[in-house]
Amino acid sequence: MYCCQYCFEDVNLILKIKEYDEIGNCDYCGSEEVFIIEVSNLTEEFDMLFKHYESTEPYEYFHPEIHDDPTEFGDRLIELINADWNIFSEKIVGSGTDEALLFDILNSNKRFDPDEYVDPHNLYSRITQAFTFVDPLEGWEKVWEDFKQDIKHSNRFFPEVKNDVFITRLDAILEFRTVYIENMDLYRARLDIQPISKMKAPPADLATAGRANPRGISYLYCALDEPTCIAEIRPWKGAKVTVAHIRPKKKLKLVGLFRAPISPFEFESPYEILEIDKILSSFIQELSTPVDPAKSEIEYVPTQYITELIKSKGYDGILFASAMGPGNNLVLFDENDVEIKAIDTILVNNIIYNYNHE
Ligand SMILES: [Zn+2]
Incomplete structure (x- = not known):
């Protein structure tokens, strides 16, 4: 057959x-x-x-x-x-x-x-x-926690070797998470009516810290669809928002950090797959949690470090699910890889809340 x-x-x-x-x-x-x-x-x-x-x-x-x-x-x-x-x-x-x-x-x-x-x-x-299953990854959360503690409070630029699990695995993860985008529109939103010149990434010296970038390093945050980029800036009812339509100038090589199932045929042991899955979920989860202005900038150092590691491996950006909107966000390391085609002003008519009583 x-x-x-x-x-x-x-x-x-x-x-x-x-x-x-x-x-x-x-x-x-x-x-x-x-x-x-x-x-x-x-x-x-x-x-x-x-x-x-x-x-x-x-x-x-x-x-x-x-x-x-x-x-x-x-x-x-x-x-x-x-x-x-x-x-x-x-x-x-x-x-x-x-x-x-x-x-x-x-x-x-x-x-x-x-x-x-x-x-x-x-x-x-x-x-x-199975009742007798012993999670070989028990303790993995601790590896991620140790890494975060180390990079936040002990060794900022050269984190300790105990984080090797993450770093050596990263190569394997990146390899089968590579995605390319080329002929498609990207969207970026800012509050209020903005001129086209203000729709690209902020100047480096004014760049505030985000999940992916440290203060002083400017990345372009955008989304693959309009509703997501609008939701990301958390507008209020009645807010005016400027939306830029952006086109890539070249084929962009990105890391697609989705929770999509990975292929079972990549790795010898099922435990290896579980491990990769945990590493990915920890990072994705932190990356897509909204920035909390009340939190110290130091909280974002771990995701900033991983993002820079990805950049050092020749990627143009990372793609990940939005925590605020329905679609995906894109962080581009170099704004010169794209150009703004048009801008549009929109008025937010309504915001819908979905909630549960606890
Ligand atoms: Zn067939």
């Missing part, structure tokens, strides 16, 4: 299929004259993926004396995988074809070894949900 490049969303799998350089028709999604691969050639990758799961065994995932319905504790393997990763393409995800393909790949080399056979009718659970 053959599957094809269009069966998958995961970049690593698509690349592998293209490298095989075989053209034909897909037995799963039905695409014709495309890059195809015999399913057994993907078994190694899917064995790596399967390390994240186990069948839902009694006493490991539930107590049969108390819980009479194991389906509350386990699920179909395909449901778990689709919830955790971005592996199958839209063409087949959720159609049942994804499940057929998954088990054909997993079992293609194991037909004669019943111990290795992965049974589609079993219930599965994430290994992290």
Whole structure:
């Protein structure tokens, strides 16, 4: 049986299929004259993926004396995988074809070894949900906290070696988080009616500290959409806001810091993936928390340091989810990489609050 490049969303799998350089028709999604691969050639990758799961065994995932319905504790393997990763393409995800393909790949080399056979009718659970699971990252929060303490209060410019975990991992993270943007509009907002000359980054000597930049170093903060850039400046009802439409002058190389699932095929061990995920979430979370004017500037030193580390590796900026608006923010290190095409004045009619009673 053959599957094809269009069966998958995961970049690593698509690349592998293209490298095989075989053209034909897909037995799963039905695409014709495309890059195809015999399913057994993907078994190694899917064995790596399967390390994240186990069948839902009694006493490991539930107590049969108390819980009479194991389906509350386990699920179909395909449901778990689709919830955790971005592996199958839209063409087949959720159609049942994804499940057929998954088990054909997993079992293609194991037909004669019943111990290795992965049974589609079993219930599965994430290994992290097992009663006996010991989080190998316990203590990770401490590594991040230690790093912050060190850089804020002990060693500002040459932080200590104990932060190595973060720094050495950063390269790997950046590599598969690289995104390029070119022919698209970016948006930047400022309160009040502003002339076009005031819509670029503030002059370096007037630059105040932000999550990404220290005082005295000026970066251009913008957003990928208009509502987000307006929300970011926290306007009030009735406020006038100037919005600049900005175009990149070149292809911008960015780090996309999203909480999107990472590919399970990048790393040997599932724990390594968990670690990367934690590192990313800690940094992203701090980066997207709004700047609190009451807080000391020193609080922002850790994210400023990581941002500068990213800059030193040849990136033009970073892209991350906005905490204030619906979309993504962009921090550009050099405002000369973009030009303002037009400005627009808008009036904020209304602001909607969404809240819960606690
Ligand atoms: Zn296909």
